[in-house]
Amino acid sequence: MRTALVVHASRHGSTRELAEAVGRALADAGLTVDVRDAADRRDLDSPDLVVVGGALYRGRWHARARRFLTRHRRELTERRVAVFGSGPRRDTPEAWGSSRAQLDRALARSSWLTPYAVTVFGGADPASGKQRRDVRDWEAVRAWAARLVTP
Template structure:
């Protein structure tokens, strides 16, 4: 049986989707059969031996589709190797290497037994809704705070952990 990894994501404006695609590309390059899909489009985890779940952060909470995915599949996620990633700091704090997860995401990681959680800077799109987002865009402080080299390095570490003995059915 081929080892298949799901990279699922909750993304409203596409920034987190781009991070997920980067993770998927790295896992494929490492020889893992990998599917990258929006969290809302994954009805069943049966085809997957491991999961990377990502969510954009909005006011300290994961994007709705990522939260719903984690609730809908909580039992299956707890039985698979699982990694979580967040995309969200939209300011200079995104350049810190030790970005901490909001409490809700830390609790989720603990509840699901995630092997790791990492937070990366996000991108504030001019289409973003909400008063705070509009204020940031108008102030000229918005922008793209994603570090694709860091995302790639993290995904490479996930790929190294996905050895045959770690993957169910492998």
């Protein structure tokens, strides 16, 4: 049975919800999936696939996502890795482009990492906000995750 580890770094829970949706889609495709916070110190064990998701804040990828990459560098060089960022809370070309550029800059700092899939999903305002914007596209999340299973 193939296995996957999906880790997330989220401040308000939106990125965690995206990671859980990725995990469900991978499980629906037949993988055994573990979804956990990037701050979790457990070993990676030996998943066939590692998905790392982190929120994009003020021009940077979430610190726990960056630390996860650093902490597990050796193991990640030996596995298939996919990466996502959750970012724009406005559905405009400029917002999407800015979020993708932020994620690309963050990944460039880990030049040893060669993810085979990288994407940005829409983000959401904290649930406690008066006016909550949510541009997450759940069908796009499921479709991206399903593509991760194909060799």
